[in-house]
Amino acid sequence: MSFLSHRPRYRPVPKAELHLHIEGTLEPELAFALAERNGVTLPYATTDELRRAYSFTDLQSFLDLYYALMAVLRTEDDFCELADAYLTRAAEQGVRHAEIFFDPQAHTARGIPVAAVIEGLCRALDRSEQQYGITTQLIMCFLRDQSAESAMEVFDAAQPFLHRIAGVGLDSAEVGNPPAKFRAVYERAAAVGLRRVAHAGEEGPPSYIREALDVLGAERIDHGLRCLEDPGLVERLVRDQVPLTVCPLSNVRLRCVDTLAGHPLPRMLDAGLLVTVNSDDPAYFGGYADDNFRAVREALALDDETLRRLAANSFRAAFLDETTRAAYLAEVDGHTFTAFTDG
Ligand SMILES: Nc1ncnc2[nH]cnc12
Ligand SMILES: [Zn+2]
Numbered sequence: 302m303s304f305l306s307h308r309p310r311y312r313p314v315p316k317a318e319l320h321l322h323i324e325g326t327l328e329p330e331l332a333f334a335l336a337e338r339n340g341v342t343l344p345y346a347t348t349d350e351l352r353r354a355y356s357f358t359d360l361q362s363f364l365d366l367y368y369a370l371m372a373v374l375r376t377e378d379d380f381c382e383l384a385d386a387y388l389t390r391a392a393e394q395g396v397r398h399a400e401i402f403f404d405p406q407a408h409t410a411r412g413i414p415v416a417a418v419i420e421g422l423c424r425a426l427d428r429s430e431q432q433y434g435i436t437t438q439l440i441m442c443f444l445r446d447q448s449a450e451s452a453m454e455v456f457d458a459a460q461p462f463l464h465r466i467a468g469v470g471l472d473s474a475e476v477g478n479p480p481a482k483f484r485a486v487y488e489r490a491a492a493v494g495l496r497r498v499a500h501a502g503e504e505g506p507p508s509y510i511r512e513a514l515d516v517l518g519a520e521r522i523d524h525g526l527r528c529l530e531d532p533g534l535v536e537r538l539v540r541d542q543v544p545l546t547v548c549p550l551s552n553v554r555l556r557c558v559d560t561l562a563g564h565p566l567p568r569m570l571d572a573g574l575l576v577t578v579n580s581d582d583p584a585y586f587g588g589y590a591d592d593n594f595r596a597v598r599e600a601l602a603l604d605d606e607t608l609r610r611l612a613a614n615s616f617r618a619a620f621l622d623e624t625t626r627a628a629y630l631a632e633v634d635g636h637t638f639t640a641f642t643d644g
Contacts, residue, residue, distance in 0.1 A: 311640050313395025313591035314608055315632040317615035318579055320523050320546035321590075322402045322442075322472070323380075323422065324371055325582025326387040335373035335382075343373070355585055360504050360555050361474055363585060371407050380421025388425060390583075392433040394591035397629055398619055400438045401426070402470055405455045406447055415455065419462045438467035438620060440498060443486060445471050445478035452486045467620055468496030470523065471513070475505040480512040480519075487517040496620050498546075500524055503557060507531035514543065521546060521618060526557055528574075529565055539573040544618030548581035549597050550588045561600035570607065577615040605638040612636070 329348035336343050345351040351370075357363040374380060384401070391399055403422060405415050419439070426437040441459060443452035459466065469490040471483055480499055487497055499513040503524035510528050513519040514537075525545035528534045538545070547566060552558045558565070569576045578597060583589040588596060594611070597603055603611075616629040 311595070311638060312636075313393075314594065314612040314636050314638070315395050315397045315629065316590055316594070316612045317398040317400070317577070317619040317621075317629070318391060318396045318590045319400045319521065319544070319577055319615060319618055320402070320548055320579035320581055321387070321399060322404065322582050323384060323387060324374070324404055324407065325367065325586075326390070326584050327370060327374070327383060328386065328584045331383065331386055332370055332373050335375075335379050339373060339375045339379070341373050341375075343370075355554075357555055357585075360557075363555055363582070364474060367582065367585065368407055372411065374408065375413060375417075377417045377421035377424070380418050381424040384422050384425035388429050388433045388435055388437075390589050392435055394589045396435055396590050397632065398436045398616070398621065398625075399429075400440055400467065400620060402440050402442045402472065404442050404444060404472065405459065406444045406451060409455060409458065415458045415462070419459070419465055423465050436621075436625065439465060440468045440470045440496075441466050442470040442472045443483055444473040445480075445482065445500075446474040449482050449485060452483055453489075456486050456489060463493060463495070466495065468498060470497075471499040471501075471517070472523070475500060475503055475509065479505070479509055481516045484516050491518055496520060498523055502527035503552075503555075507534050510534060510538075520544075524548065524552075524557075526552065526565065529568065529572075535572055535574065538575075542575045544575045544577060544614070545569065546577050546579050546618070548579045548586075549593050550583075550586045551581035554586045561596055564597065564601060566597055567601055567603070570610070575614055575618060576611065577618050578611050579615075608638065609633060609636065 329351045408418050429435045429437045497519050498521040499517055499519040500523040501509040501513040507527050507530050521544040523546045549564050553561050578593050580590050580593050612633045616626055
């Protein structure tokens, strides 16, 4: 019997995943299968060789590979399979509700119609509650390193599908692309009742977090790590209980923090921030939702009550109706963290 089989394992705590790019769940095995099906040649001979390329120095070095690998995603079926694969994994990791980002401009720029992307994703999401026990929402992200006009064009192209979309987000290369660039498209999103979130303070300065709140009306901040450099901003985020969707394994892989043991998550919790734990791009960063929970548990010596607080925060921060939120919070309350060993 191996040593590993005696390691304690934990039933994953029920949680909501609020910061998850569906394109970032593209595992090398699926990438190769789709490449073959679609006649796309990848510049890697094997899945192992591709995995070896997952060594990033910053956000941009990751984004270069992330966008390049999307070449294999071409049809509605591809997007459906991608989402199904994520939901299968998420269910194993205790995810009960997922608010899923997608990057339409990364596909329309390659000639893929926005309909293929959204209809493919929705085919998987529509059966998610029954098949995986996971409720879902879609959040359409604008690429901040593209122009404001391009964001407006994709928003126009998505008009027939807006009833399938819960909100809009902002992602891609942060520094040099401040939130205010997207004021107009966020105003249009707000006018039709869409929820608003934005990546800010991952690599960019605290002023981008303020701008996301003040100019875009962001209700949640994705990452938000660099708020800690601005005590006045922290005070505001605590006072208003603005959720921050933190992604610990991502932060280490993209070198936003040096080590997991040095991650500011405990400081953020101590400050009273409404922090949640998420996976960001799990196929690239070494773990899905509960892998992130387990990693911070070990590296930061978090106790069960802190993990329970993080799980509860995820449902508090989710775009759920109050009845569903209460039901999920009751699941968190009723969860026991007892370890079990198998083998
Ligand atoms: N961590 C991240 N930051 C910004 N844009 C992204 N797109 C996918 N993952 C991202
Ligand atoms: Zn992200």
